Amino acid sequence: MSTPLAGRAALVTGAASGIGLATARHLAAAGAAVLVADIDADGAKRVAGELGGAAWIADLADLDAVDRLGDFLAANRFPAPDILVNNAGLQHVAPIERFPPERFGRLLRVMLEAPFRLVRQVLPAMYERGFGRVVNISSVHGLRASPYKAAYVAAKHGLEGLSKVIALEGAAHGVTSNCINPAYVRTPLVEDQIADQAAAHGISADEVVERIMLAPAAVKRLIEPAEVAELVGYLCSPAAASITGASLAMDGGWTAH
Template identity: 60%
Template sequence: MTVPRALPALHATPLDLGGRTALVTGAAGGIGRACALRLAAAGAEVRAVDRDAAGLEKLAGAARDLEGAVEPHVLDLTDLDAAERAAAGTDVLVNNAGLQLVRPIEEFPPDVFHTVLTVMLEAPFRLIRGALPHMYGQGWGRIVNVSSVHGLRASAYKSAYVAAKHGLEGLSKTTALEGAPHGVTSNCVNPAYVRTPLVEQQITDQALAHGIPEERVLTEVMLRDSAVRRLIEPEEVAEAVAYLCGPQSSFVTGTSLVLDGGWTAH
C-alpha cells in the first residue's frame, strides 16, 4: 500500500556546517536519506552509512550539486566494532538506522528481537563511543538520536522496537550529561509515523495483527492517537535534526524533540 505525500517541499532554515564531518546511519532511504541531504546542503561532509549499497549510490548522486558531499559507507551495524571505527573523527552523529517487526510477544522471534536491539541500541552506543573522543578534543559535537513516539509511548505488537527506542532515550540523556562539560549536546528527535518504506511495509503486518483490512490501518491504527491526522514527511524530521545541529540549539541537550502531531498530548 502506497501512502500519498501530504506536504509540499520545505524551505530549509539557514545552517552552516562547512568544515564539519557528519555521520548518518540508515542513510540509503527514508529519514536517513533526508538527513544526509540536509546536512550536505549545509556544507557538511557526510559519511552515509547503510548496508544498501545501491541506495547509497543513488543518495551520493542526488547530493552532487550540494555545498557539502556524501561519502557512501557500506556497513552492517551488527558489526559493532566496525560501527565504532566508522564514527571516529565525526563532528555530528545522527543515529537513525532502524528495523521493525510487528508480532505479539509470544510469536516474536528471539533472533529478530536480538537484531533489533543490536542495530537500534547497541550500535548507537558504539557509534557514540567512537565519536566522542574527537568531539571532546575539539570542544564541540552534536549527537542526534532519531527515536520515535515509541520512545515515549508503547504500542502493542512492537516489543523489540519499543524496548530499543526507550533504551535510546536513556542512552541519549546519559550522553548529554557526560558531554555537556565538553561542548557536546545529545538529543532525541521523536516523530510519529513518517512516510517511509519502513512504515509502508508495516501496513500488512498491522492489518494481520489487528485483524482488519490494510486500507483501515492508517486511520484506525497508525493515526488513531494523532491530533494532526497525516504522516510526517522525512524532510520535516531532517529539519528538526538540522535545528539541533545549529548554534541556536547549543543550550538544548538531554531532551526529546517530539514531532508526534499531538499523540503524547493525550
Template identity: 60%
Template sequence: MTAPLVPAPLPHSVTVDLGGRTALVTGAAGGIGRACALRLAAAGAKVRAVDRDAAGLEELAARGAGLGGTVESVVLDLTDLDAAEQAAAGTDILVNNAGLQLVRPIEEFPPEVFHTVLTVMLEAPFRLIRGALPHMYGQGWGRIVNLSSVHGLRASAFKSAYVSAKHGLEGLSKTAALEGAPHGVTSNCVNPGYVRTPLVERQISDQAAAHGIPEEQVLTEVLLKDAALKRLVEPHEVAEAVAYLCTPQASFITGTSLALDGGWTAH
C-alpha cells in the same frame, strides 16, 4: 474518507552552516536517513552515509553532489559493532537513525529478531557514540542526534523489540548529554510519529493481521489513531529538526526529546 494531506516541501526553515564539519548518518540510503544526509550536505557538511544498501547509497551520493557539502558512501551492516565504532571516529555530528521493525505479539516474537533489533537500534548507537566522542571532546564541540520515535515516549502493542530499543535509546541519549555537557557536546532525541517511509509502509500488512482489520483501515484506525494531526510526518520535516539541533542557536538544548508526533503525546 479523504486521504490525509501531504504538505508541499518548504524552503529550509533555518540557516545552517556546517562547512568543515563531518557528519555521520546511519540508515542513510532511504527514508529519514536519506533526508537527513541531504539536509546536512546542503548545509555544507561532509556526510558519511552509512547503510548496508550499496545501491541506495550510490543513488544518494549522486543526489548529494553539488549541494554544498559532500556525501561519502560507507557500506556497513551495523551488527558489525567494531566496524560501526571505527566508522564514527573523527565525526563532529552523529545522527543515529538506522532501524528495523517487526510487528508480532510477544509470545510469537522471534527471539533472534528481538536480539537483532536491539543490536542495530541500541547497541550500535552506543558503539557509534563511543567512537565519536574522543574527537568531539578533543575539539570541544559535537552534536549527537538520536532518531528515536514517539515509541521512545509511548508504548504500542505488538512492538516489543522496537519499543524496548527506543526507550533504551532515550536513556543512552540523556546519559551522553550529561557526560558531554562539560565538553561542548549535546545529545538529543528527535521523536517523530509515523513517517512516510518504506519502514512504515511495510508495517501495514503486519498491523492489519495483528489487529484483524483490512489494510486500508490501518492508517486511520491504527497508525494515526492517537495523533491529533491525521497525516504522516514527511522525512524532510524530520531532517529540519535534526538540522536545527546542529545550529549555534540550539547549543543549550541537550538531554531532551523533541516530539514531532502531531499531538500524540498530548493525550
C-alpha cells in the same frame, strides 16, 4: 539556504532512504560533508554520489563492523564526524510469546548497541574540538508503548536513556545529545507496516493509516521525512547549543493525552 555547518562532517546511519536520506540531504545543503551509512550498498553509494560525500556500507547488527568505523575513516580520508545522527532502524511485530529471540536481539543491536558503539568512537574527537552534535532518531515509542512491538519499544526506551547520559557527559565539552520522537513518518519502514497491518486486519491501506496508526494523534496525517530533517538540522546548528538531554516530540499530539 545558509551554510551554518560549513566545515563540519556528519555521519548519518540508515541514510539511503526515508528519514536518513532526507537528513543527509539537509545536512549537506547546510554545508556539512556527509558520510552515508547503510546496509544498502547501491543506495548508499547513490546518495553519497548525489551529495558529494562518502558511503560506508555497514550492517549495524554486526558490531565488529561498527567498531571498525575508525579504520574506514582513515582509509577513506574522511574527517572525524562533528555530527552523528543515529537513525537506522527496523521493525518486527509479534506478541511476546511468539517474538523470535534472534529478531529481538538484532533490533536491539541496530537501534541501541550500535549507537552506543558509534558514540564512543566519535566523542573523543568531538571533545577535542569542543563541538559535537548527537541526534538520536527515537520515536513516539520511546515515550509510549504499543502492543506487539517489544523489541522496538525496548530499543527506543534504551536509546532515550543513552542520549541523556551522553548529554550529561558531553556538556562540558560542547557536545549536545537529543532525541527526536516522531509518530509515523512516510518511510519504507512504515509503508511495509501499513501493508502488513492491512493484510492482518483485512482492511485497506488507507483504513490502516486512519483507524490504527493515526488513532492516538490529533493531527491526522503521516509526517514527511523532510520535516524530521528540518528538526535535525536545527539541533545541529549553533543556535541549538543549549538544547541537550531533550526528547522532542513530533507526534501530532499523540503524547498530549
